[in-house]
Amino acid sequence: MPHIIIEHAEHLPIPTQQLIEHIHLATEQTKLFDVSTIKTRALGYTAFKLQPGKCGFVHIQAHLIAGRSETQKQLLSDTLxxxxKAIFDNNWSLSVHPYDLQPEIYRKN
Structure with missing residues (x-):
């Protein structure tokens, strides 16, 4: 854990795999997780509408097993x-949101 899901406008200024690598490494560098458990993936969208002046978006969902402190979640959000911000200019809408997964109902194999 965690599952890092990058939702983005399909017309990225860098290759999608490169974005995944940057975000995966940034998640590792927080030292909040066992690096062997981090899973990062991306979904591109061709249809979307944004506020005037924005040409695209990147939104990261970080799905975490519940129990991390608010400070830890803030560190992850700020880092990501x-x-x-280091990759995209001000014409892009950028956001990050950690979500708690409840261990009582989360299942995996």
Missing amino acids: LNTL
Whole structure:
């Protein structure tokens, strides 16, 4: 854990795999997780509408097993957002949101 899901406008200024690598490495660098458990993937969208002046978006969902402190979640959010800001200019809408997964109902094999 975690599952890092990058939703983005399909017309990225860098290859999608490169974005995944940057975000995966940034997640590792927080030292909040066992690196062997981090899973990062991306979904591109061709249809979307944004506020005037924005040409695209990147939104990261970080799905975490419940139990992380607010400070830890803020560290993850800040780290990932700063990574996005280093890649994308102000014409892009950038956001990050950690979500708690309840261990009582989360299942995996």
